[in-house]
Amino acid sequence: MNHITQTTQLERVEHVLGSGSGILDFAIDGESAYRTWEGDEDADWDIEDVDWVENADEDRFLIYPEAExxxxxxxxxxxVVRCWCDE
Known part of the structure; x- marks a missing residue:
C-alpha cells in the first residue's frame, strides 16, 4: 500500500475503495497495490461520473467510473479529493 502524503494527480484509476472513516484507496491500472489517502470523516471529497457503487464489506464501498x-x-x-472521468 502506497500512502499519498503530498498533492498529486492520479490517472487511470480503475475504482476507488472508500470507507466511512474517510480513507480512500485508489486502484491504478497496471499497479498491484492501492494508493491510499487517509482523510477523516469530515474530509472534502467529490467523485463525479460514477457508474455504480458496490458494498465491499461493512463500512467499505467500491466506486466505479462511468468511463474506463x-x-x-x-x-x-x-x-480535498476530486475525481472525474475524462471521456
Whole structure:
C-alpha cells in the first residue's frame, strides 16, 4: 500500500475503495497495490461520473467510473479529493 502524503494527480484509476472513516484507496491500472489517502470523516471529497457503487464489506464501498477510468486530484494540504472521468 502506497500512502499519498503530498498533492498529486492520479490517472487511470480503475475504482476507488472508500470507507466511512474517510480513507480512500485508489486502484491504478497496471499497479498491484492501492494508493491510499487517509482523510477523516469530515474530509472534502467529490467523485463525479460514477457508474455504480458496490458494498465491499461493512463500512467499505467500491466506486466505479462511468468511463474506463477516473482521474483523481488529491490536495493533501487542504484534505480535498476530486475525481472525474475524462471521456
Amino acid at each position: 477510468y477516473f482521474t483523481c486530484e488529491i490536495d493533501a494540504d487542504r484534505g
